[in-house]
Amino acid sequence: MGQKVSSQPRKVRKRQVYRAPLHVKAKQLVAPLSSELREKYGIKRVRVRKGDRVLIVRGSFKGHEGKVVGVDVKKVRIFVEGVNLTKADGTEVPFPIHPSKVVITELDLSDPLRKEKIEGRVSGGE
Template sequence: MGSKATSKQPRKVRKRMVYQAALHVKAKQLTAPLSEELQKELGIKRLRVRKNDTVLIVRGSFKGHEGRVVKVDVKKVRVYVEGVTRVRSDGREVHIPIHPSKVVITKLDMSDEWRRKVIERRKAVQAEVKEG
């Protein structure tokens, strides 16, 4: 059995965790906290941001803006929100990428059966943690 070499150097750890991470790892970095109402309703604190979720931006120059997620870029770990745009020099309007840690999910897109199952599963785990 070969040993998996790990480094103590923060720069190398960061390089592997952030810059060279596989896409399935980066997908987990796309989680955002739920609003307080959703937390009480669903019994979980955070979920992965998906297209058509409604989010509230809580940091940055677009703070307070609420809109629908139009695109999720897993490779760049960024979300694009409806109405958060700027005009390029050639006149085109482009969406500004927002890091998912800077948003709060206010409304979920529950059209996917898999997502409902994930929420139920995580809800059960959270209930177990609170009990014991």
């Protein structure tokens, strides 16, 4: 027999969100593309990567645009340059942002595999 599958929402949530393996959490690190990029590539969302330029559209840093300087797969958060919090002792720490709260304005296509994958979708995957 197979494993028992729970139908209790709290247990399902625990498995899908809080205790998800990293390869599943990596798939949660997607952000919508700007309307210009969406027209150009025909893709609605793509995984955020270090080097992409993003515009923050929600939260206290709304309107800030900057380069992604880090990605935390474990916590499903990204870090944008210039978006920092000042601690009580005066030190600046990067502020973690959920990728759904940003819009990608410029893609980093320096990786040939990523470029091929994104541009391959435009031509219909041929």
